[in-house]
Amino acid sequence: MDHAIRAEGLVRRFGATTALAGVDLAVPTGTVFGLLGPNGAGKTTAVRVLATLLRADEGHATVGGFDVVRDAHRVRQLIGLTGQYASVDETLTGAENLLLIGRLLGLGRADAKRRGRQLLDDFGLSDAADRAVKTFSGGMRRRLDLAASLVGRPQVLFLDEPTTGLDPRSRNDLWDIVRTLVADGVTVLLTTQYLEEADQLAGQIAVVDHGRVIAQGTPEELKAKTGGQTLTVRPVDVADLATVVAIAGEVAGVTPDVAQTAVTVAVNDPRVLPVMVGRLDAAEIPVAELALRGASLDEVFLSLTGHRAEDAPADTDLERTPA
Amino acid sequence: MTAVTLSPALAPARRLGVTAGLRHTFTLAWRSLVQIKHNPMELLDLSIQPVMFVLLFTYVFGTAIAGSSGEYLTFMLPGIMVQNALFATMTTGFGLNNDLTKGVFDRLRALPIARWAPLAGRILADTVKQAWSIALLLGVGSILGFRVGNGVLGVVGAFALLLAFTLAASWISVLVGVLVSEPDKVQIFGFMVIFPLTFTSNIFVPTDRMPGWLQNWVEVNPVTVVADALRGLLVGGPVAGPVLQTLLWGAGIAVVFAPLAVRGLKRRV
Structure with missing residues (x-):
């Protein structure tokens, strides 16, 4: 079977803290793979390593068959990244943000504009195309973030907590978009704290806690595994x-x-x-x-980790502030 | 286990050429400049503040310090150009820090673009803004009675020298931008350092009117050196010495701060 993403023994430390303690992943091409875990479990660090933003201290990974360190430039041509930290420019309009990315990806001015308009259309943002992003609602903002990561028609899409902080309707909208993308053959690596989200979207789930994958399987397998x-x-x-x-x-x-x-x-x-x-x-x-x-995934998580997914102590959230 | 097969047409390029990097730089510079359209306050910062300083100093202090506002303008305008340019370098660190904290920088780094383009694009855009401010100051100065003594060549030379010096000084701003936790702290740094640095130079008051202990510092202050070079180029007087010293200061600042800033940026991301 082809794997769009493979990782072996990824280790990453921030000072005295180990964010990744040996993570192995194998994501089949054309599927949605869910990384499920609480804040600070290491999900974001894993995505940043796979998206060439961060180097692992140990282990190696490939995306689309290319090494994320040695062939980083090639990997970047295949991926799209949407996360709380990979953001669009708030001072520009929605259209300008997409134009910027299209131009950076080598599209001509007219092509970049056309591609941007089409994405704004697809994501229901046409009316807001010429408004500065700082005036967008949370849901619009996330849709634009996602649109921005799709300008280059990526084969592999990283979605790092794409719906955190969204209302249920916006969340459902985003889920529908992800399903459409997968139907088009895009491979998606999704991180989430929401068990429901992983259950809804992902064919395979890896449960991550303290920098390790502690369980892996389909949502059904995971539920069965705990006897649950x-x-x-x-x-x-x-x-x-x-x-x-x-x-x-x-x-x-x-x-x-x-x-x-x-x-x-x-x-x-x-x-x-x-x-x-x-x-x-x-x-x-x-x-x-x-x-x-x-058992619901919530109960699975509880029985695997000994704590609920949502009640991880806040101070374990070191991924965004590496020491 | 095989890797994902890519059709030859889709096979991604191994690395980037310099031309592509320059194209990315220009695109990212466009991005920084188009922001002004949505944030007119920035244009006010770049325009109103320098003009206000010129007016205030010319008419409030001019007569008291130099005897007449016209004479004082001739003395002070080159200096205020230096002060304004140094304040304006803080835009670079402010914008960079904003990109780092808001996540724009990570989005750019995940794109297949030259690694140096985001920084180069920002610096290029800020250099354009600098050029605008310098031109504005010279324009307003001319209206108020500032007379250029050395013709077009002097003006071009002054322009080029000041831009070169601010390019070097902007590495300090980049370093501050990568070290502080939020954009506003770049501004605070600017006020804490650039205000005392520029006021303890000879840009507003001739060195011999200051207390003796201060004169020693004013003589070696690089702001004095750059202001003297601009006076030489724009108004008249010694040129070679101050210009050479300015270039040496610029080179020294770049040699020290550029590697520190680049290292800091690599550690930050």
Whole structure:
């Protein structure tokens, strides 16, 4: 199988901190690959290494078959980069930003203008084409960022947290654009803190924590890997909650969680369901809801890392301020 | 495992020629200049401030210092050109720092363009702005009564010398731009250093009117040297000595600060 992106043993340190502690990646051409992890996990550092912005201390990587250090100039001709740090010029208009990039990529003035207009059109920014970017809303800004990284028709696109801070509608718009690009054969490496985003877009996900890939697979594989199913029981009478917790704990063999009026417990064996029904029946507890479902990526993350994706301590965010 | 196969037509070039680098530089210079259109304040900075200084010094201090505003203008205008040019070099560091902190620089570095083009483009654009300010000062000076003594050659020489010197001095600004955490700190540096440096020269007050201990410094202050060279070229008086000293100062500044600035930039990104 062809791989648009390959990385082997990437290590990158910032002073005493290790941002990447040996990362291996293999992204098949024409797919969306998700790097999922909390702030400071090393996602951005990995993207910056692959996009030729930063050199790894150890290991090597290729994009489109070219080494990101030795053949950096060739890699840059293949890639597009959108991230919170790779930004457009706020003082220029949307059209001027795209014209600038088109011209830098070697397009003639007329061609660069045409390409810019077409992208502004595709991304619903035609009306704002001649407004300074600093007047754009967050969603418009991200769309322009993405348009800017598409001027050169990249084969490999790096999207570093493309929807962080966007409202749900803008997020959905951006997801649709990414799906269209992939349909056109573009390979996408996406980093995100949002489990839903990885689940929605990525065919393969690598879960990153503390500079390492701690799990990898399709979203379904990852969910299955943690054994991950959750049994939810909601008694009709809140007074029965304590009894339900006791029964669920006994049946599943682990301590259940109580969220409002429901008891949830992680289970690895689907046969607990009939047992649970029998025990609840014997205890004469009427039940409003009883469900067994596959673990969400959030739960996968929790079981893999021991902490939730969103609650990583803020001081681990060293990627943007290397010491 | 094979790499992605690229059709020959798409095979990317291995490296860039110098011509391409120059083209990138011009495109990026265009970008810095077109910003002025959206940020007229910058044009005001480049225009109003120097004109205001000339007017204030000519009419408020002129008579007191030199006896007449016309005589004082002749003495002061070359110096105020130096001061204005030094302040204007801060634009380079300010803009560079802005690009670094806002992420524009990273976007540019991820493009297949010459590594030196973003910096060269910025410096080229700032040199154009410098030329505009110098021309404006000479124009306003002429209206107020400044008379050029050495003809066109003197004016061209003064222009070229001042641009060359500010090109060298802008490396200091680049270094500050890559070292500080936010653009405003470049401005603060400018005020903290350029104000005292330019006022402790002979650009506004003749050296012999200052206290003795200060005179020693004023004599060696490079601002004095450059101002003397411009006076020589524009008005008259010794030319060769001050011009040579100016070029030496410029070369010295560039030799020290350009490598530091480039190293700082490489560490920053």
